[in-house]
Amino acid sequence: MTGYTNVSTDFNRFLDKPNIHPSAHVHDDATVIGHVIIGKRVFLAPHSFVRGDEGQPLFVGDESNIQDAAGIHALETEELHNGHWVELSKRRFSKSGELLSPKESPSGYAVYIGKRVSIAHQSLVHGPAWVGDDTFIGMQSQIFNAKVGSNVAIGVKSLITGGVTIANGKYVPPGSVITTQGQADALPVRIGSPYEGTNKAVVHVNSSLADGYNGIASPDSSSKKATHSEPAKAEGGQH
Template identity: 35%
Template sequence: MWHYPNNVNGPFNIYSYFVGSNPVTSVNPTPIFPKINKTAFLSPFTYIVGDVTIRNNTYVGPFVSIRADEGTPFFIGSNCNLQDGVILHGLKNKHVEVNNRKYSVYIDDEVSCAHGALIHGPCQIDKKVFIGFKAIVYHAQVGEGSFIASGAVVTGGVTLRPGSFVPPGAHIDNQKKADSLSNVPKNEQEFAQEVQRVNQEFPSAYSFVFGKNRCTCGLSC
């Protein structure tokens, strides 16, 4: 049973988020509604607009902003987690190419984006990447299994080879710096794996808590 102070009036626990098509502008003249797998979970106060694809069992935390209103489209794979306060946005007409298709932001399967991270297109994040607290990835390609630690910045058109470790607070803005990075330490690999394990349980667990029935569009019915 829930207990509230006598002087507080409801309603309580309003489950609310915004999912909609992008606004029509000269930059992005065609309104497109997001395509969200019914097994993904959108937390309260999530904001998603435009040509965004979110695949199965992905967890989107509170106050996440995914705005495909300028750079577009965005792709977010299966079993990803975008934690509280993560921001995704992209620059107009700037793309990465994956499987012969252009994307503003491409995030592959089992990627973890920790609290407050900023992912800005054009960028490609490959499988099993960990992006730490308040880290920034902009105009970059991040190889599979890489670990970007808290407060780090990866930018400048660089490509991180698979398994690269970006130390806390590092600023990787040219290819020479990117090529000099060491491999991900074992303890950080284990940490990233545990984050994945925990967050993969959240979509189904939170769906049960909120008692939601989901349409194929991703909205509550």
């Protein structure tokens, strides 16, 4: 799957096709559009999406995963105003996580996802947004207009928005609604939480799936012969 070129609009002047690393795996039922960069061994599950046809570019770092029905999208980052293209303020982050001014904006990302990040089932990261390395985003969670540091664990059905910054190493308990910096600063640490080791295991599974679907045997399976289970039979021997 190579993705789709975006269309030209009054909020996006360029036509871009996704840049997907050959070692990544994008399921046939996933969607990747426009100015998108997908890194090494990234896994995009069925019905996931990365849409770089409005705000752009969108960056997904090496060994990250976007699970079933999870997605990445962003608010527009530029607009045509009186015949001139204008960069919109505070719509892009730098690679290192600074929110950029209009002058700096062309060098930034509407959404930046670091390395080994897990975006679990039905979650949404909507730009402007920045997520650091080794962070886990639990099922049905939403991040919008926020910065989430590295080594963070976000529990299921959480909302993070309002321009907040979640510091490195924090734990967002399931069902949290974080809309102020005070709430973000009061969060507990990930170490010792129920999610302490979750992301490492999830990244291993999904990177291995990317390798497997691309026909690359994992080191642990190189000496093992693949087997196929027999299809289940209905009663009476029918199947």
